[in-house]
Amino acid sequence: MNIVRPRPPRPAITGIGSTAFGVFPGEDAYSLGSTALRAAMRESGVRADDIDGLIVCRIPDYQRFGELHGLNPQFAVNLPGQGRMAAIALQMACQAISAGSVSTVALVYGNDGRTAGMKYGGEGDGYGSGGAGLWFPYGMTSPGAVHAMMFNRYEHEYGRAGDALAKVAVTCRQHAVLNPGAVMNKAYTTAEYYAAKFIAAPLRLFDYCLINDGGIALIVTRAERAGDAPTRPVYVAGVSTATQLAQSTFAPADYWYSGMRRAAAALEAQSGVAPKDTDAAMIYDNFTPTVLFSMEGFGMCGKGEAAEYVRATDLGLTGRQPLNTSGGHLSESYMQGWGMFTEAVRQIRGECGARQLKKADNILYTCASPIASGAIFSREAA
Amino acid sequence: MINPDALAPLLEGDNAPHFKAAAEGRLSVPHCRDCDHHWFPAAHICPKCLGEAVDWVAVSGRATLWSWCEFHRPYFKSLRDKVPYVVVAVTLEEGPQLYGNLVDTAPADLKVGMALEAVFTPAGDAGMVNFRAAQP
Ligand SMILES: [Zn+2]
Numbered sequence: 001m002n003i004v005r006p007r008p009p010r011p012a013i014t015g016i017g018s019t020a021f022g023v024f025p026g027e028d029a030y031s032l033g034s035t036a037l038r039a040a041m042r043e044s045g046v047r048a049d050d051i052d053g054l055i056v057c058r059i060p061d062y063q064r065f066g067e068l069h070g071l072n073p074q075f076a077v078n079l080p081g082q083g084r085m086a087a088i089a090l091q092m093a094c095q096a097i098s099a100g101s102v103s104t105v106a107l108v109y110g111n112d113g114r115t116a117g118m119k120y121g122g123e124g125d126g127y128g129s130g131g132a133g134l135w136f137p138y139g140m141t142s143p144g145a146v147h148a149m150m151f152n153r154y155e156h157e158y159g160r161a162g163d164a165l166a167k168v169a170v171t172c173r174q175h176a177v178l179n180p181g182a183v184m185n186k187a188y189t190t191a192e193y194y195a196a197k198f199i200a201a202p203l204r205l206f207d208y209c210l211i212n213d214g215g216i217a218l219i220v221t222r223a224e225r226a227g228d229a230p231t232r233p234v235y236v237a238g239v240s241t242a243t244q245l246a247q248s249t250f251a252p253a254d255y256w257y258s259g260m261r262r263a264a265a266a267l268e269a270q271s272g273v274a275p276k277d278t279d280a281a282m283i284y285d286n287f288t289p290t291v292l293f294s295m296e297g298f299g300m301c302g303k304g305e306a307a308e309y310v311r312a313t314d315l316g317l318t319g320r321q322p323l324n325t326s327g328g329h330l331s332e333s334y335m336q337g338w339g340m341f342t343e344a345v346r347q348i349r350g351e352c353g354a355r356q357l358k359k360a361d362n363i364l365y366t367c368a369s370p371i372a373s374g375a376i377f378s379r380e381a382a
Numbered sequence: 383m384i385n386p387d388a389l390a391p392l393l394e395g396d397n398a399p400h401f402k403a404a405a406e407g408r409l410s411v412p413h414c415r416d417c418d419h420h421w422f423p424a425a426h427i428c429p430k431c432l433g434e435a436v437d438w439v440a441v442s443g444r445a446t447l448w449s450w451c452e453f454h455r456p457y458f459k460s461l462r463d464k465v466p467y468v469v470v471a472v473t474l475e476e477g478p479q480l481y482g483n484l485v486d487t488a489p490a491d492l493k494v495g496m497a498l499e500a501v502f503t504p505a506g507d508a509g510m511v512n513f514r515a516a517q518p
Contacts, residue, residue, distance in 0.1 A: 122457035134397060134423055137389040137510060140469045140481040141457045148451035149471050156449075156494035198454040201466070249423060250448070250471060250479040 007270065008098045010381055011236045014229035015044025015219035016342045021183050021333035023114050024213045029059045032215030033110030034068060040217040044229045046104055051219075053096055053105030055079065055089045058113075058336070065108065074102050081111065083284060086337030087365065087373030091239045093220040104221040109338040114213045120144065144208055144287055145200040150251045151289035152202055161307035162202065165288040166193045168323065169206045169330055171315045172285065176327025178317075178355035183210055184331040207288040209329035216338035218345075223381055234345045237362065237378035238270030241371055248370045259372035260297025271376040275366065276300045278376060279359045280347060281321050282340035284367035285328045294368045317355060321364075325355050340365050344377040389460050391508040396424035399438045404509025409500045411478050413439040422478040443500035445472040445513060448479060450492055470513050472498055486514040 017039025019032050033056065041047070052074040056062050058081030066076055075096070079085040086109070093105035118124060121142025125132040132141055155161055170190055176182035188206070196205035226233035242262035244252055252258075268274050275281075275298040283294045292306035300321070301309035315323040326332040326343040333339060344363040346352050365375040391401035400422065403410035413420050414428035415435035427434055448471040456462040468484040470492075484492070485501055497516035502509045 121455070135481045136458065137391045137505060138469055138481050138483050139389070139453055139458065139461050139464070139467055145451050145453065145469065149449040152451060153449035153494050198452070201452040201454060246429065
């Protein structure tokens with residue numbers, strides 16, 4: 001006999017805040033996070049005393065951040081500045097709320113990487129399991145190079161797919177043109193995509209995301225409290241993670257497929273919605289190949305079929321499941337997943353102006369990495 | 383600390399035995415005496431059985447090509463004159479994976495799954511483990 005457990009009430013996002021994205025000398029992760037948090041608190045009507053959970057990401061010290069804002073939450077934690085942490089932050093908040101231990105959690109992301117000269121290749125490269133310095137003498141550095149290798153192998157296994165990368169990149173830029181908050185607002189053609197220089201071949205310039213400064217915050221609260229906020233609540237219908245940490249110094253031969261399948265199954269079980277049936281997909285696009293891998297991992301198409309799926313599918317705003325409506329990391333800004341959360345919330349609220357979707361009831365977030373993760377944001381409380 | 387202006391393998395730290403062995407023309411990786419597992423980078427316990435009977439052993443140097451990419455951006459000053467260069471990701475016959483540079487082989491001849499063999503390139507007091515197409 002199948003026992004169907006009732007789903008717990010969906011936690012609600014009642015406030016979001018974000019800074020502009022760009023180069024902001026004089027700001028740091030604390031100040032960027034602070035600007036975003038105060039905006040999210042104003043939106044949601046939440047005061048410092050209401051916050052009983054604090055999760056900061058890429059902000060060095062939760063204690064200092066809490067002190068700066070006079071917070072005494074029940075729990076506080078900081079997560080490292082990795083994009084895979086965005087969904088973990090959301091998951092921690094939702095689980096703490098669903099467990100009944102807290103009511104309102106502030107999630108704050110602050111990134112001063114552009115101004116701090118953060119590079120994802122070369123000396124500062126900390127990518128990979130335990131950091132990448134071991135391989136520097138071979139000139140091996142940067143997550144982009146790892147993704148270039150994965151894509152090279154992927155093409156060997158499943159056939160040419162470079163045109164699918166081009167379509168993903170060009171589509172995201174078209175969306176960014178409609179987003180006043182995007183760092184990049186000039187469209188480019190497929191020919192211009194191919195004309196751009198190689199960084200780590202087979203990947204070119206426009207296959208890479210954009211490193212910028214910025215801050216983002218979310219206020220997540222229990223469903224019963226959602227009505228207190230002046231904003232229209234957006235509910236977290238599901239959020240899941242699954243890791244592939246064994247032997248993760250090297251990219252997995254399945255391009256994180258097995259982790260994503262586990263995360264996708266959990267997401268569907270929680271939300272009652274299949275990832276492929278959501279109204280838009282915010283797919284973590286640090287590099288274009290990850291978008292193809294994610295489409296397979298989250299079931300938009302079968303394994304090895306992503307290039308054909310991309311060729312045959314309208315990924316634009318009029319399509320069945322538009323891709324990265326803000327422009328994503330490739331063209332809005334690399335806010336490590338957090339900007340995708342705010343975009344999902346704004347789409348569901350109907351605040352997206354020229355890029356507003358006609359139907360935005362359920363919006364998917366996915367991230368392919370050693371911690372595969374997904375979330376579904378929903379208009380509906382149940 | 384690695385000097386980005388003069389890149390060379392570290393002769394200190396957990397992986398030093400690997401680079402010291404390479405200077406002597408051997409490809410050495412950690413090995414578990416309990417379960418015969420080989421791995422890299424170094425770890426003080428066996429990631430497969432969690433046993434502590436770990437030693438460094440020489441392996442064959444035979445490998446297959448997992449994938450590769452060609453660097454066009456010089457991320458390090460010392461590589462400014464070397465771009466474009468190829469880094470290969472290989473799977474050793476004994477299981478572990480390594481990155482290395484491609485030597486004595488044209489990038490156009492690379493094919494995922496092809497047979498490679500390790501070659502050792504001196505780098506100061508250390509050695510680097512690079513790869514070329516397996517010689518018949
Ligand atoms: Zn063992």
